[in-house]
Amino acid sequence: MEDYFIVDGHCDSITHYVNQERTLSLSSEGGQWDLPRARSVDVALQFLAAFIESQSKPAMATWRGLELIEGVHRFVEANSAQAFLVQGKSDLERIPDPLKIGVLLSVEGGEILGENLFMVDVIFRLGVRALGLTWNQRNALADGVGEDTHSRLTKLGQEVVKRMNQLGMLIDVSHLNEEGFWHVLNLSEYPIAATHSCAYALCPHPRNLTDRQLRALARQKGIVGVNFYPRFLKESGLVTRQEVVRHICHIAEVAGAETVGFGSDFDGIDETPEGLEDVRDYAYLLEDLTKVGFSTKEIRQILGGNFMRVLTDVLK
Structure with missing residues (x-):
């Protein structure tokens, strides 16, 4: 894709690597993401998420998180x-490097911190540059979208946000409940990201963001990476690649083209939209964005420029 490059704000492929299921170095191993296929469509920067599974929580969450971080290295x-x-x-x-893909190490779940603020510094020293405060459940920082509460961040959660700002870490609010979202937005001095979420107006799933949230993200110069999981894209029926385009168009209309990017969730989702089965199909999304009328500048922003802008604002 000449003159374009892609930044993907979320994939879970490192779990397969750590579990010794795939090397992520060969396309023949299957799955939805690996280096050869990602390079073939000009993915220039890939967030690799250390996702702490429910079975490791709470007692083994820190251990599992560190195992996954070491796996990225x-x-x-x-x-x-x-x-x-x-x-x-x-x-x-x-970025873009003509020979290499940049890898940004993220953690999906503040459980890795236990109940210890100093662990933010520990994972930062280990190379983590983005942290999702929660998954779907409650932890010591906040409540996830799976909790039927209206709770804001805990005192520890507030301290974590402030420390992440100081260190230069991207705060990820995907999976965080709505009250937590607003609390983070009020606390953070820097742009935040919903690295893998969609538009609630098009699919009313708790994991998606309302138009009000999208506009607030835009005011703070943050970003939402559109997730490819069919259940976040459409309530029922056949889900195709066009649903991803539809969510991109909606977010761009509500919050501006500078607020939207990609957060595929590849290798963390058990189904994909028709026509978007793996990372190679990013090539078709470029064509789709052109067809629906986005300008060359806007396409560059959506494919990678917006995430690059946010990271430039946040990282030290």
């Missing part, structure tokens, strides 16, 4: 000719 080292770790502004300046 092993993966990057094993593929040093094709990948490099993004930890600061100087690394962003390398």
